[in-house]
Amino acid sequence: MIEREIFEIVLWGFLASGVVIFVSLLFITAPYGRHLRPHWGPTLPARFGWVLMEIPSPALMVALFIVGDRHGNLPAVVLLCLWLLHYLNRTFVFPFRLSPASKPMPLAIAAFGFVFNLFNGYLNGRYLFAFGPILPDDWLTSPNFIAGALIFAVGFAINQHSDALLRRLRGPGESGYRIPRGGLYRWVSSPNYLGELVEWLGFALASASPAAWVFFAWTACNLVPRALAHHRWYRKTFPDYPPERRAILPGLL
Numbered sequence: 263m264i265e266r267e268i269f270e271i272v273l274w275g276f277l278a279s280g281v282v283i284f285v286s287l288l289f290i291t292a293p294y295g296r297h298l299r300p301h302w303g304p305t306l307p308a309r310f311g312w313v314l315m316e317i318p319s320p321a322l323m324v325a326l327f328i329v330g331d332r333h334g335n336l337p338a339v340v341l342l343c344l345w346l347l348h349y350l351n352r353t354f355v356f357p358f359r360l361s362p363a364s365k366p367m368p369l370a371i372a373a374f375g376f377v378f379n380l381f382n383g384y385l386n387g388r389y390l391f392a393f394g395p396i397l398p399d400d401w402l403t404s405p406n407f408i409a410g411a412l413i414f415a416v417g418f419a420i421n422q423h424s425d426a427l428l429r430r431l432r433g434p435g436e437s438g439y440r441i442p443r444g445g446l447y448r449w450v451s452s453p454n455y456l457g458e459l460v461e462w463l464g465f466a467l468a469s470a471s472p473a474a475w476v477f478f479a480w481t482a483c484n485l486v487p488r489a490l491a492h493h494r495w496y497r498k499t500f501p502d503y504p505p506e507r508r509a510i511l512p513g514l515l
């Protein structure tokens with residue numbers, strides 16, 4: 263079997279695994295952060311866990327660009343830059359902004375995230391830099407790309423701003439929780455997850471890549487149940503939690 267055929271099978275299998283994860287996460291909340299539970303085995307310091315979990319994404323994307331055949335193709339380079347904008351931050355900046363008092367991360371979660379990022383990085387990098395059609399330079403001025411890149415930028419800004427508001431809730435050495443306020447917290451409990459979803463929707467539009475659409479679907483399968491779990495937790499923990507606030511989609515969910 264040639265790699266292209268294996269790629270198709272992995273892509274569909276990856277999408278199917280996202281649906282399985284979605285259903286599982288509606289019943290079992292991933293045990294990290296406020297949902298950490300003791301019986302999930304050994305743990306790692308949170309910073310190390312995040313770096314380990316995320317590193318396949320930027321590393322594989324760069325490696326697949328290098329071994330691919332799109333070095334002189336401007337749309338491929340721009341899409342690589344968008345990917346790296348997100349993943350260099352998530353892998354090398356975000357973890358070191360976490361408080362040293364952050365809860366440890368179960369090794370099982372870091373291992374799961376590592377495997378997810380291996381598959382996701384492979385699928386996206388291989389499609390963009392080898393198997394997908396070579397996008398012409400004027401793709402960058404097409405409505406698809408412009409709308410996708412703008413949506414990506416808005417999602418990135420929402421994600422960054424929302425994570426920054428959470429960081430400000432804790433003083434040095436604190437590890438407790440407060441009701442977040444300001445920004446999109448006015449409307450939803452997890453605007454950082456909403457921003458992440460918007461980002462990958464934009465990337466899927468900008469790249470017209472089936473692998474990016476599968477990544478967007480997987481992000482929703484992972485983050486929507488977690489946002490619902492956070493929302494239930496906030497309501498249970500804070501009797502004065504703003505009643506009009508939704509979990510992840512303003513006014514809807």
Ligand SMILES: NC(=O)c1ccc[n+]([C@@H]2O[C@H](COP(=O)([O-])OP(=O)(O)OC[C@H]3O[C@@H](n4cnc5c(N)ncnc54)[C@H](OP(=O)(O)O)[C@@H]3O)[C@@H](O)[C@H]2O)c1
Nearest residue numbers: 295296364365425428431438439440442454455458481484
């Ligand atoms: N693409 C994906 O599928 C995916 C998956 C997971 C995460 N992410 C992204 O990774 C980032 C972090 O995710 P996460 O699941 O760790 O987000 P999170 O549960 O919102 O927590 C983010 C950080 O803020 C702290 N925090 C959260 N709520 C707080 C509150 N009410 N008061 C004080 N501190 C609070 C958390 O501390 P604790 O750790 O102590 O709770 C953690 O350090 C987000 O930007 C998210 O979008 C992406």
